[in-house]
Amino acid sequence: MTQPNKPNSDQIFSSEEITSEPDVKWQDTFHLFCANRAALLGLTFVCLFVLVGIFGPIVIPADPFEMVAMPLMSPNGQTLFGSDYLGRDVFVGIIHGARPTMIIAVTATLVTVLIGITIGAIAGFYGGMVDNVLMRITEFFQVLPPLVFAMVIVAVFSSHIVVVILAIAITTWPTEARLTRAEFLKIKENEYVTASRAIGDRNFRIITKIILPNAMPPLMIAITLRVGITVIYEAALSFLGLTDPDVITWGKMIGQSRDFFFEAWWTVTFPGVAILLVVLCIALIGDGLNDAFNPKLRGR
Amino acid sequence: MDDSLETKEDAVLRVMNLSVDFDVKGNNVSILSKVNFGLGLGETLGIVGESGCGKSMTALALLRMVPSPPGKISDGEVLLNNLDLMTLSQKEIKKIRGKEISMIFQEPMTSLNPVFTVGNQLVETILEHKDLSRADALKEAIELLRLVQIPAPEQRIKEYPHQLSGGMRQRIMIAMALVCEPKVLIADEPTTALDVTVQAQIFDLLKEIQAKTQMSIILITHDFGAITEMADRVIVMYAGYKVEEGTLDEIRNSPLHPYTQGLLRSMLVIKPDSSGFKMPLPEIPGSVPDLLNRQPGCPFGPRCSQATVKCRSMPPNFNLGFKRSVKCWLVDNGRVE
Amino acid sequence: MKQAIFQRIFLGIVMITAVIILNFFLLHAAPGDVVDAMLAEGGGGDPELAARLRASYGLDEATHIQLIKYLGQVFRGDLGYSFYYDQSVTELLLGHLPTTLMLTISALILAVVFGTLFGVYAALKPKGIFSNFVTVLSLFGYATPVFWLGMIILLVFALYLPLFPAFGIRSLPEPEHAVGRILDIIHHLVLPTFTLAILYLASYSRISRASMLDVLGSDYIRTARAKGLSETKVIFKHSLKNAAMPVVTLAGLQLAQVFSGAILVETVFSLPGVGPLLYESIVRRDFPVILGVLFGAASTTIIANIITDLIYKYMDPRIQSIT
């Protein structure tokens, strides 16, 4: 690694300073992540779910809305996870529900993060009046209970998938905005930001090239975790019957069986376990990222 | 062994073979290696060295406060009036802390708990060690603040740390350390975070209190100026080793270890004749060694202009007289071994 | 200080006004209006009647005048009228909000108190079993949908182990004594509160563990130890308060989210809170009620936020202003 400045005696020893700072290179982070077994397991499972989402409906082309069995049949050879109150196959429903769940979760997360990071970055970087106004707006969106607000939006406009995605994004971006702002405020204090201004760098380049990469670690963790939260959020809206009635999702399967679950536990348990598993695996990835970015804080 | 001469004196504190190891990524790293010294009554011992040389770790190890994990005290004795602190139970060592040996730290900003008033933190210390009523403790706290020359102590005692200046906070820390009139005060870079004019005030205060109470002080610093100001005796540390020990005059006027010599030469002082303007300063090349990959032999070897083949093996401490020792092969010409 | 509180309250009022304005525009963005909804309830009607009704509601006036009128109305406490329930929205809300608030607040308090304690205890032995338990708990707390957890808990504790009532907030017939009635309500609230609390408890315990570990490594804890303080004092006096602060902050910020969770829990447990009211109104497209719920929920959050800010101010003397 580093050679010392050139000691004038014969070079008997190598001399370096002990580096106590976390490794900051992306490659190091990647290696640390790969060394984390739980995180890799999570990643594998999430990939598996994505594959199910993509190929599941092709492999098992059965219509999830079709009534294939007697209503409320317990799990058996014909219907693996039993049937619901209309005699629809729960297993087929879970396979077919994976795709819309993932599409909504990923796109809604992207929109959320895009809004959140932009507003947070602008507020944190410029400070002063800009920050003040943006933060008041953020606060305003934060006092509206997200689910209630989303329900209202869906009720007022429509339950079209685009509306649902926007409703999720509009109600949840403040968390990302606050996080980004906090990171920007912290990083802005570093003299390397002042140094960039001293060499005449423009604000846009400072925000995107200097500050954002340094703010990335916590943001990447937050984005990962946001995907999981969105899965649950979407499930809650579906559970309440507020999403597109023509699309089957796990939350909707639970919601529709609400009045029957004392008689047929399988109708809510299996879709719930599907949600739980996916989100748990995402959480494991988030944890793995956290450990990889902050090796010193492992296990917090 | 090397410090046999120490036993002659009636030292308040004697430290023998104190060693601290750290566990860094599964490797055992020696942060402090077999440090010996004694501290006399009413004496000020300065420990000086660059960052990472183990001087602060020495202070923490004396009171068994090495952060663990990853650190641990692997060897050594610390005798406080012939009582070995290393063998005490947790409960017993707590009675020593703050009572027999007190500490003040570098950062008065963060060393006080931000959510309690100054008075609260002082009173709690008094109550911990003395059997007093809360009202008496409060009275004593005010007295202590007066002792450390804080104006209007009755007012200040109700304030929170963030309402005070750095100098004030360090005075509060000193007051807290003085609660039980300790025999030893360990001051770990007490003025580094303060302005020069305030630094001078704090040193004056410490000297004044020392004159009154005959307390012994261990002053840990990277600043040789502070050492000159305060210390009677000096220990120079490098990479976890004590490389030289002597009285202030000995160290300043006839340093024997090449590291001490280099340190003193490269140090800038105000010259009364303003000479040496922009003249190249003598440098110590390179930087401090990586403790993770220690090489055998003298740790200063790679930066030493006088290093020889012999320096590939570790030099012992050569005792050159009463409390005067150097850890360098260069002094090995027929003297005491 | 007084001025700061005053300012905080003023900001709160501004926020509430903003919520009303939002409501107004949502109302206008909805396809059709109150009159359409009303007539739909009655099975359609003739355009003349519709126009008359619109005029009586002031719906034929310019938007900004309508807005001003609407603002005035809401500030007088009039949130409109629900045709489906045949009751004023304000009364409806006053009837349903208390249950939701009781659920939200008790769950939040449980989560904060036990979350902090769990986290602090875990931080004392960061490599211990309990610390691992906190990690696992927080993972599950993050990944479990609250409505599904409610159903599973119902299956276990009401169906298979019938320890608690499954639905509603009161037994029928009600116990005679007042004390009995209160105990009965508590009995009904145990499962829903627990369901809601456990998820937040999980995340708070993780946060408080992290902040406790930070605090334990700080300089002032080193000072406290160097003073010879007992470990109990070091932990319970010097660390706990500092470690709890991030949890309190987060609880304040998450209030609206917990409120959302409460709505789902109520739906599962059939509690007569805001949740079922909102759900029913959405099905009936009863807009005055829908927007009334949004308004009620937002205002309670705003008020609660002011209170958390004051608590925070009390806990941390460093916070000079509470803007």
Added chain:
Amino acid sequence: MSESKKKQTLLKVDKLKVHFELKRESWFSDKPVVHAVDGVSFDINLGQTLGLVGESGCGKTTTGRAILGLVKSTEGTISFEGTNLGLVPPKKMLQLRQRMQIIFQDPYSALNPRQTAGDLVLDPLLVHNIGNSKERQERVDELFSLVGLQKNQQLLYPHQFSGGQRQRICIARALALKPDFIVCDEPVSALDVAIQAQILNLLCKLQDELNLTFLFISHDLAVIQHVCDEIAVMYLGVIVEKASRLELFDNPRHPYTRALLSAVLSGSPDIKVDRIRLEGDIPNPINKPTGCRFRTRCSFAKEICSEMEPVLEEKSVGHWEACHFQTTSN
């Protein structure tokens, strides 16, 4: 430096004021204003070093940053080679900016941890679009050897360097655009003694070779004495004394300068000046004292000191002082 060279003023700062408005406690209270720099004037000649010395909070760092436009100045003018920087159009400003650079105190926070050493030094060239990629790489190589770093270190990240080496990277970056004027903001105070000497030697060498002009900011009088031609002592946002190096150390006038000198822990016992010990702390720059700012800690303070603020006047040739009295014997 030598007298034979034509003394040409490179930078002229006139009555510079920088006030920061803090967040007010509530809407009903006044905005607290920090008078960080409160009317500071000085000139720096080409190839010379002006030292700015004072304790924390005296405004020396803010002065340095205001000159480079990194903080907004409230009042006053800054002229570079006779051009008033306040009146320069933005395009021209970008060119001027190349000629004025800064080196920071903390080499740990002054380097972006996610850029390699080579990229950090390359950045200024990219921003100003200088040369093609080959020329730029040559320039970076040249800069690395100039500050005593090796070429193969360009691929390393800042955390892989020691403090001294990091400061060398900072210097290389500051030199990339071939500046004439550099603000050295406490460049050695975060470094160990042995490393301080390395960096000071490097700075002196570079100044000689490249004919640089320095504004050297430090709280350490020994460092100031070693590198500065002229010295200005600041206290609470104003200059209280200004003189040549020899004059200031031989013949300090202002009570604050003398207190500062005597407070320095000298390291050698030969100088035992009669110590002036200051009482108390530096007052808060939000509520600075009326009249003379130093009066609250000055043992010579009289009534007039609280009524009138003394102006900086030339008390003897080339020796400026802001005090109502003649407090020294000579």
